[in-house]
Amino acid sequence: KQEVTQIPAALSVPEGENLVLNCSFTDSAIYNLQWFRQDPGKGLTSLLLIQSSQREQTSGRLNASLDKSSGRSTLYIAASQPGDSATYLCAVREDGGGSNYKLTFGKGTLLTVNP
């Protein structure tokens, strides 16, 4: 059974700092991995999708990397801002030959960026 773990559970940084959020998964047979942002009491906003054949994806100040064989992904946030404060979730979709549809989520990293 796929398990997704995110470390650290919480992170507090001063504004302007670069930071890295970590995600690990137990079964490396994944189709893709998606990073989300969740604000308190709100829905999930998709940030980046990395296919299993890719090593990284970039969107603005965000860069996500994927090392499928070791079961790891990182989300790098450059020049953090107070508006980046949120919970960041990692989710994987297993490669079941076209029969797997679900995302399996980690518990998230609660990021606080202090002005």
Add this chain to the structure above:
Amino acid sequence: EPEVTQTPSHQVTQMGQEVILRCVPISNHLYFYWYRQILGQKVEFLVSFYNNEISEKSEIFDDQFSVERPDGSNFTLKIRSTKLEDSAMYFCASTRGWGNEQFFGPGTRLTVL
């Protein structure tokens, strides 16, 4: 930008009652999903729906739950005989194709009293 919408934003019901949660997926999407998040816990997959039938469901999705696409735009989750432990945030999601990025709605907070 197109987005997934959900109604209501908050639903309060008495234990044993039936509720229907509604979702309008992005218009050209073909795959639809329901997830739930109990307070303080991980987001959990419930069910996926494609071509007017369930394509995958989790062990949580038992006979208490059902999904339907009653018309060309809505996608609903029905929970029969609600229990206290059904209290959670329920998220609808959709994708254009099977392996594509999943887009989530804002969620419906269900409170069972």
